[in-house]
Amino acid sequence: MDDWASYERMVLIRCFEEAVERLFSEGRIMGTAHVCIGQEAVAVGVAAALRPGDALTSTHRGHGHFIAVGGDPGRMMAEMFGKATGYSRGRGGSQMMADTALGFYGSNGITAGSMAFACGLALEAQHRRTGRAVVCIIGDGAANEGLFHESLNLAALWRLPLVVICENNRYAMSTPVAAGLANTRLAERGAAYGIPGCAVDGNVVADVRAAVETALARARAGSGPSLVECETYRLSGHSKGDPRAYRSPAEEADAWQREPIRHLEAHLRAAGNTDPARFAACRTRAEQAIAVAIRFAEASPAPDPATVTEGVFASD
Amino acid sequence: MLMKTFTLAIRETLAAEMRRDPSVMLMGEDIGAYGGAFGVTQGLLAEFGPGRVRDTPISEQALVGAAIGAAAAGLRPVVEIMFMDFITLAVDQLANLAAKLHYIYQIPCPLVVRAPTGGGRGYGATHSQTLERLFTGIPGLRIAAPADAADASGLLQTALRGANPVLFLEHKLLYPLRWKIGGNLPPPVPFGRARITHSGDRVTLIAWSYMAHLCLAAAHQLAAAGITAEVVDLRTLAPLDTETLVTAARKTGRVLIVEEGPVTGGFGAEIATRIFEAAYDSLDAPIRRLAGPNCPIPASKVLESACIPDIAAIAAAARDLAESAN
Numbered sequence: 001m002d003d004w005a006s007y008e009r010m011v012l013i014r015c016f017e018e019a020v021e022r023l024f025s026e027g028r029i030m031g032t033a034h035v036c037i038g039q040e041a042v043a044v045g046v047a048a049a050l051r052p053g054d055a056l057t058s059t060h061r062g063h064g065h066f067i068a069v070g071g072d073p074g075r076m077m078a079e080m081f082g083k084a085t086g087y088s089r090g091r092g093g094s095q096m097m098a099d100t101a102l103g104f105y106g107s108n109g110i111t112a113g114s115m116a117f118a119c120g121l122a123l124e125a126q127h128r129r130t131g132r133a134v135v136c137i138i139g140d141g142a143a144n145e146g147l148f149h150e151s152l153n154l155a156a157l158w159r160l161p162l163v164v165i166c167e168n169n170r171y172a173m174s175t176p177v178a179a180g181l182a183n184t185r186l187a188e189r190g191a192a193y194g195i196p197g198c199a200v201d202g203n204v205v206a207d208v209r210a211a212v213e214t215a216l217a218r219a220r221a222g223s224g225p226s227l228v229e230c231e232t233y234r235l236s237g238h239s240k241g242d243p244r245a246y247r248s249p250a251e252e253a254d255a256w257q258r259e260p261i262r263h264l265e266a267h268l269r270a271a272g273n274t275d276p277a278r279f280a281a282c283r284t285r286a287e288q289a290i291a292v293a294i295r296f297a298e299a300s301p302a303p304d305p306a307t308v309t310e311g312v313f314a315s316d
Numbered sequence: 317m318l319m320k321t322f323t324l325a326i327r328e329t330l331a332a333e334m335r336r337d338p339s340v341m342l343m344g345e346d347i348g349a350y351g352g353a354f355g356v357t358q359g360l361l362a363e364f365g366p367g368r369v370r371d372t373p374i375s376e377q378a379l380v381g382a383a384i385g386a387a388a389a390g391l392r393p394v395v396e397i398m399f400m401d402f403i404t405l406a407v408d409q410l411a412n413l414a415a416k417l418h419y420i421y422q423i424p425c426p427l428v429v430r431a432p433t434g435g436g437r438g439y440g441a442t443h444s445q446t447l448e449r450l451f452t453g454i455p456g457l458r459i460a461a462p463a464d465a466a467d468a469s470g471l472l473q474t475a476l477r478g479a480n481p482v483l484f485l486e487h488k489l490l491y492p493l494r495w496k497i498g499g500n501l502p503p504p505v506p507f508g509r510a511r512i513t514h515s516g517d518r519v520t521l522i523a524w525s526y527m528a529h530l531c532l533a534a535a536h537q538l539a540a541a542g543i544t545a546e547v548v549d550l551r552t553l554a555p556l557d558t559e560t561l562v563t564a565a566r567k568t569g570r571v572l573i574v575e576e577g578p579v580t581g582g583f584g585a586e587i588a589t590r591i592f593e594a595a596y597d598s599l600d601a602p603i604r605r606l607a608g609p610n611c612p613i614p615a616s617k618v619l620e621s622a623c624i625p626d627i628a629a630i631a632a633a634a635r636d637l638a639e640s641a642n
């Protein structure tokens with residue numbers, strides 16, 4: 001992915017998330033959703049570092065991760081609308097979508113809930129020597145779950161081809177990092193398991209990509225897992241209806257100055273891309289794609305209630 | 317006919333399945349050179365190596381979660397939880413991931429979680445529980461609870477060839493018991509088919525795992541006293557063979573459900589309701605439950621015995637029920 005491709009993908013994620021917020025406020029979709037406005041560079045940087053066949057697991061805030069690896073906004077939107085054409089046929093909603101054909105092994109509504117699962121995906125890759133590497137994205141809040149520690153220890157002991165990305169967006173719901181982590185230098189936790197831990201500017205897509213590529217190279221070489229902390233900021237609320245009383249407008253305004261799309265725009269301009277029409281065209285294409293996605297979702301049939309108990313078990 | 321212990325039947329089944337299918341892999345705490353806390357996996361490390369017989373750190377959550385991930389990617393992991401009591405540490409992974417992978421994501425999860433269960437050895441409150449009740453209310457999990465060596469092998473074969481997560485319960489008191497089974501493995505046993513292990517027409521005893529074994533012994537005692545009991549061994553709790561147990565209830569009109577573990581919220585209540593709903597008109601007496609009292613399992617032998625139904629208690633309850641007025 002070159003800078004323009006990254007830019008295009010980040011803008012697509014941004015438009016998707018803006019649409020989700022709008023659809024909620026208009027009462028057109030129900031349930032819950034956690035949008036990732038401000039964190040697009042992590043999703044796209046990770047996706048840029050992955051190779052075909054690699055696997056990715058995600059969090060409750062997973063729309064961006066999924067779009068970054070090629071998730072279809074139409075089927076994602078249909079899932080948000082609870083339609084039969086959605087990735088989980090209306091059974092997963094915002095927090096639970098997967099497409100193994102894309103290597104996307106699911107967003108997950110349990111904080112840290114995919115970490116050991118990702119170890120297992122990596123174990124299969126190691127055992128059968130498939131060459132696959134696995135990236136597991138979690139949030140800073142997830143780093144305080146027992147599963148974080150158990151999984152990193154297991155992955156390190158077994159030298160699994162795994163990269164754990166901690167998307168440190170400064171808050172777990174309303175809990176600031178400093179109120180959740182006794183040692184806020186999260187990347188230092190790698191040392192506790194004898195694996196590399198590094199922190200990068202998660203608003204700079206090239207930095208994310210480079211750090212993840214390094215970690216993936218290590219994983220592919222059989223040297224085991226790494227922990228990559230991406231320092232970013234959740235510009236949106238935690239989920240819909242979050243009044244964001246736990247932080248100040250000044251803090252948010254400051255974060256908007258450093259948000260990843262703006263940052264990449266500045267970078268592209270500095271590299272000589274000064275035509276405003278090119279940036280505008282990106283935005284227009286993304287908005288059109290999301291409009292198409294919404295139309296597809298709205299026009300899609302609802303799932304048949306008679307099928308509600310279908311598929312609890314796979315056919316043996 | 318060769319005699320084989322429950323332990324050996326499971327070990328040989330695991331070995332045979334591992335020889336047959338290279339994707340079968342064992343994971344658990346101290347299952348390698350140590351052979352597992354109950355010796356079930358003894359010798360398997362030597363044959364299959366550390367790649368397929370994996371000792372794990374004491375991390376029940378990560379170990380079960382990793383097995384789920386490996387299963388989702390196409391392996392067939394068999395996890396050993398050292399004592400079933402410790403499965404509480406991994407309930408999130410089983411309830412929120414394994415049980416939902418197929419329904420939500422359409423990803424099959426061919427996972428077997430083996431869990432030594434039950435009391436009777438004086439191990440105390442954190443090493444003696446029967447906790448299948450925690451899982452019977454979670455759609456998406458299969459639960460097998462064999463009461464003899466042939467079923468242990470047959471159900472395990474089915475579990476290992478299926479595409480779904482299976483909780484496989486092994487009662488600790490069954491491990492050393494010997495059964496007549498031949499040199500070759502018995503055939504696979506389908507899930508969802510209960511077995512009538514003793515035929516009778518005065519009273520129906522329904523149980524699974526070690527309690528089904530005790531019910532059979534109680535039925536022999538009762539027969540000697542002139543009371544014939546129909547004994548239903550459920551073999552799997554999920555799926556549950558409602559048809560067989562309703563038929564058996566209709567046959568005798570009197571039903572005793574025997575369960576290890578506290579009576580409140582026990583799976584016996586579910587069984588009773590299913591029978592009541594389907595066979596109300598055939599019942600000659602209220603359905604009874606014989607189960608543990610509502611307390612943790614104490615360590616002292618006398619106290620522990622007071623918590624768990626035994627043959628004498630089953631026989632007494634069955635006789636009482638059989639002789640009760642219409």
Ligand SMILES: Cc1ncc(C[n+]2csc(CCOP(=O)(O)OP(=O)(O)O)c2C)c(N)n1
Nearest residue numbers: 061109110111139140141142169171172173
């Ligand atoms: C096990 C569990 N506990 C609590 C929650 C409720 N919850 C959902 S998201 C969230 C915050 C997670 O924070 P973090 O991991 O930093 O991710 P972020 O939301 O910042 O992306 C909480 C508490 C949950 N979904 N799962």
